[in-house]
Amino acid sequence: MLPETIEWIGDVPLLKLLDQRKIPFSVEFRECRTYEETADAIEDMTVRGAPAIGVVAAYGIVLAAREDMMKIDDAFLRLSATRPTAVNLFWSLERMRSVYKNSMGAHDICAILESEAEKIKEEDIEINRRIGKNGAALLPDKAAVITHCNAGALATAGYGTALGVFRAARRSGKELKIFADETRPRFQGGRLTAFELCEDGFDVTVICDSMAPFLMSREKIDAVITGADRIALNGDTANKIGTYGLAVAAYRHSIPFYIAAPLSTIDFNCPDGTMIPIEERNHSEVRRIGNELIVHEAAKVWNPAFDVTPAELIMAIITEDGIFAPAEIKKLKI
Numbered sequence: 001m002l003p004e005t006i007e008w009i010g011d012v013p014l015l016k017l018l019d020q021r022k023i024p025f026s027v028e029f030r031e032c033r034t035y036e037e038t039a040d041a042i043e044d045m046t047v048r049g050a051p052a053i054g055v056v057a058a059y060g061i062v063l064a065a066r067e068d069m070m071k072i073d074d075a076f077l078r079l080s081a082t083r084p085t086a087v088n089l090f091w092s093l094e095r096m097r098s099v100y101k102n103s104m105g106a107h108d109i110c111a112i113l114e115s116e117a118e119k120i121k122e123e124d125i126e127i128n129r130r131i132g133k134n135g136a137a138l139l140p141d142k143a144a145v146i147t148h149c150n151a152g153a154l155a156t157a158g159y160g161t162a163l164g165v166f167r168a169a170r171r172s173g174k175e176l177k178i179f180a181d182e183t184r185p186r187f188q189g190g191r192l193t194a195f196e197l198c199e200d201g202f203d204v205t206v207i208c209d210s211m212a213p214f215l216m217s218r219e220k221i222d223a224v225i226t227g228a229d230r231i232a233l234n235g236d237t238a239n240k241i242g243t244y245g246l247a248v249a250a251y252r253h254s255i256p257f258y259i260a261a262p263l264s265t266i267d268f269n270c271p272d273g274t275m276i277p278i279e280e281r282n283h284s285e286v287r288r289i290g291n292e293l294i295v296h297e298a299a300k301v302w303n304p305a306f307d308v309t310p311a312e313l314i315m316a317i318i319t320e321d322g323i324f325a326p327a328e329i330k331k332l333k334i
């Protein structure tokens with residue numbers, strides 16, 4: 001059974017997070033009692049995945065408020081400095097900030113903030129179910145699909161975006177064969193997606209990232225579906241490094257490439273992919289596997305955590321409100 005990713009225990013208060021750095025070797029939980037601990041957990045990837053980061057940051061604000069209302073401005077600053085690419089983080093903090101401003105002076109401000117964080121979490125699961133239902137309609141009754149990184153229950157409050165599409169497709173009676181890219185350098189596909197899908201009884205095959213184009217040339221693949229960390233107004237989409245290459249390969253083999261993401265992943269202030277901030281992480285993620293050094297110490301390393309897939313390679317973006325061509329994204333701006 002799949003353990004819960006994010007659990008809020010309000011009467012302590014504490015935030016209990018599944019430690020995703022340890023999966024699949026062990027199922028352990030980390031308890032965050034302060035906003036600083038929450039920010040550390042986002043930064044060190046105890047919790048990861050755009051929607052999950054957003055939910056956790058909202059609870060970080062609640063922890064700051066419960067500890068000392070004077071800490072709340074610091075908490076907004078610290079939490080927004082954790083990871084730069086996933087826009088859901090900033091979307092969620094903005095939502096918490098506006099509730100905070102509107103309830104200033106209220107005697108039950110902590111309870112108001114707590115209820116907003118709970119809402120963000122519950123809405124995320126509900127939204128993912130709608131994304132899943134919309135996306136499932138795109139798959140044939142017997143489908144072979146490829147996904148990258150982990151856009152599942154582990155990356156969200158539950159159910160997942162890309163993996164939510166697979167869950168909904170299976171529920172509607174479709175038969176799936178899922179290929180999961182291992183996703184260098186942190187192996188979110190090999191460690192997390194394979195764990196999540198196996199625990200839920202899916203047929204999953206792990207491949208190295210470099211194998212996907214060859215797989216496409218040898219087997220009938222019906223679709224590639226990934227999540228997203230930020231979608232620009234023109235439909236360019238940032239997701240885990242390797243997604244762009246996968247989209248290029250899908251295009252070469254005339255395989256539809258879909259992004260499954262909530263509307264909160266669209267950055268309506270970002271005109272195109274060149275404006276998306278790309279997180280660069282520590283070189284040791286590439287230089288080492290676990291504690292083992294695999295690259296000559298004198299070699300330089302470049303480690304962008306995300307890449308940008310140009311809109312023209314994306315067949316459609318699956319959201320909770322429907323399926324849109326990348327060119328339609330700008331029309332969704334309110």
Ligand code: MRU
Pocket residue numbers: 048049050051086148149150151152155156160161162188226227228229239240241305
């Ligand atoms: O660095 P990570 O593991 O946070 O990257 C996660 C991804 O790239 C996911 O595909 C994305 O956040 C969507 S999760 C529904």
